Amino acid sequence: MRAVVFEAYGRVADVREVRDPVPSEHGVVVRVEATGLCRSDWHGWMGHDPDITLPHVPGHELAGVVEAVGPGVANWRPGDQVTVPFVCACGRCAACAAGDQQVCERQTQPGFTHWGSFAEYVALEHADVNLVAVPEELSFATAAGLGCRFATAFRAVVAQGRLAPGEWVAVHGCGGVGLSAVMIAAACGARVVAVDVSPQALELARKFGAAECVDAAGLTGAGGGAAGAVRELTGGGAHLSLDALGSPATCASSVQSLRRRGRHVQVGLLPSAAGDPVVPMGRVIGEELEILGSHGMPAHAYGPMLDMVRSGALRPDLLVTSVIPLDAAPAALAAVGTAPGAGVTIIEPARG
Numbered sequence: 001m002r003a004v005v006f007e008a009y010g011r012v013a014d015v016r017e018v019r020d021p022v023p024s025e026h027g028v029v030v031r032v033e034a035t036g037l038c039r040s041d042w043h044g045w046m047g048h049d050p051d052i053t054l055p056h057v058p059g060h061e062l063a064g065v066v067e068a069v070g071p072g073v074a075n076w077r078p079g080d081q082v083t084v085p086f087v088c089a090c091g092r093c094a095a096c097a098a099g100d101q102q103v104c105e106r107q108t109q110p111g112f113t114h115w116g117s118f119a120e121y122v123a124l125e126h127a128d129v130n131l132v133a134v135p136e137e138l139s140f141a142t143a144a145g146l147g148c149r150f151a152t153a154f155r156a157v158v159a160q161g162r163l164a165p166g167e168w169v170a171v172h173g174c175g176g177v178g179l180s181a182v183m184i185a186a187a188c189g190a191r192v193v194a195v196d197v198s199p200q201a202l203e204l205a206r207k208f209g210a211a212e213c214v215d216a217a218g219l220t221g222a223g224g225g226a227a228g229a230v231r232e233l234t235g236g237g238a239h240l241s242l243d244a245l246g247s248p249a250t251c252a253s254s255v256q257s258l259r260r261r262g263r264h265v266q267v268g269l270l271p272s273a274a275g276d277p278v279v280p281m282g283r284v285i286g287e288e289l290e291i292l293g294s295h296g297m298p299a300h301a302y303g304p305m306l307d308m309v310r311s312g313a314l315r316p317d318l319l320v321t322s323v324i325p326l327d328a329a330p331a332a333l334a335a336v337g338t339a340p341g342a343g344v345t346i347i348e349p350a351r352g
C-alpha cells in the first residue's frame with residue numbers, strides 16, 4: 001500500500017510503498033477513505049510524543065471501510081463503513097469495565113502507538129470495543145473528524161463540562177477542536193465567547209454560533225488580558241471555560257475567565273516541552289473552581305452526538321475547509337506548525 005512515512009523527526013515525510021497491514025486476532029484492517037490532519041500529528045512528527053518509534057506513519061482521525069477482520073471479531077465484517085475514537089481501548093482493564101474506555105489502561109492509538117491512517121489501509125485493535133458505524137448520510141470526510149476533535153469537544157462540553165442551557169462558555173483557541181466546541185456549546189443552548197489571536201478564526205467562530213468574540217492579540221496582562229475581557233462580557237465570568245489550544249498561557253487564561261464555582265476543562269494537549277502550566281490554585285480554592293481534563297470519547301458514547309449530527313443540529317461538515325490527496329500530506333503536515341489553524345484539512349488516500 002501507499003503511505004506517508006517519516007524516518008526522522010521534523011524532516012518532511014515521503015509517500016512510498018510499504019507492506020499492507022494484517023488484522024490481529026481481535027482487530028480489523030480498514031481501507032482509509034478519509035483521514036483528518038490534526039495538530040497532534042504535527043506534534044508526533046516533531047518528536048513530542050514518546051509513544052512513537054521510527055520509521056512512522058501518522059494519522060488518527062479516520063473513516064473508511066472494513067477490509068479484513070481477525071478471527072476473534074464478532075460484530076464487524078468486510079464492507080462495514082466505520083470510524084473509531086483516537087483512543088482505542090482494550091475492553092478488559094478496570095477503566096474499560098467502568099465504561100471509561102477513553103482512559104483505558106492499555107489503550108492503543110493509531111498514528112502514535114502503531115502506524116496510522118495517512119495510508120491506504122490501517123490496522124485497528126479490539127474492533128468490537130472501538131469501531132463505530134458511520135451513518136449512511138455522513139460523508140467519509142465528515143466522519144473522519146468525529147473521532148478526535150469533534151468527539152473530544154463533545155465530551156468536554158457535554159459530559160465533563162456538564163453544560164446547561166443559558167450558561168456562558170468561553171472557548172480559548174478556535175482551531176479544529178475549538179470551533180467544534182463553539183458549535184456544540186451553541187447547539188446546546190449556551191452563550192459562547194470565542195477567544196483567539198486570529199481574526200479569521202474568530203470569524204468562523206461567529207459563523208458557528210459564538211455570541212461574542214475576543215481578539216486576544218492586542219490584549220495585555222495589565223487589563224486582565226483575554227480573561228478580563230471574558231469576565232466583562234459575561235457579567236463576572238464564564239460558567240464553563242475550555243482551553244482548546246493547549247498552552248500554559250491559554251490554560252491560565254481559561255481558569256482566570258471563570259466566575260465563582262466555574263468549571264475549566266483542559267482539552268488541548270500540553271506537550272511536555274512547554275513545561276507544566278501554572279494554575280492559580282488560590283482561586284481554585286477560594287472560588288471553588290473545578291479543573292477537569294477531557295480525553296476523547298468512548299465508542300459507546302457516540303449515539304447522542306451522531307443523533308445531533310443526523311438531525312442537523314451539529315454540522316461537522318462545515319468545519320472541513322480543504323480536501324487533499326495523500327501526495328500533498330507531507331507538506332501539509334509540515335505546515336501545521338506555522339499555519340494559523342482555522343478549519344480542518346482532510347486527506348483522501350484514493351484521491352489522485
Ligand SMILES: [Zn+2]
Nearest residue numbers: 038040148149
Ligand atoms: Zn486529532
Ligand SMILES: [Zn+2]
Nearest residue numbers: 090093096104
Ligand atoms: Zn482498557
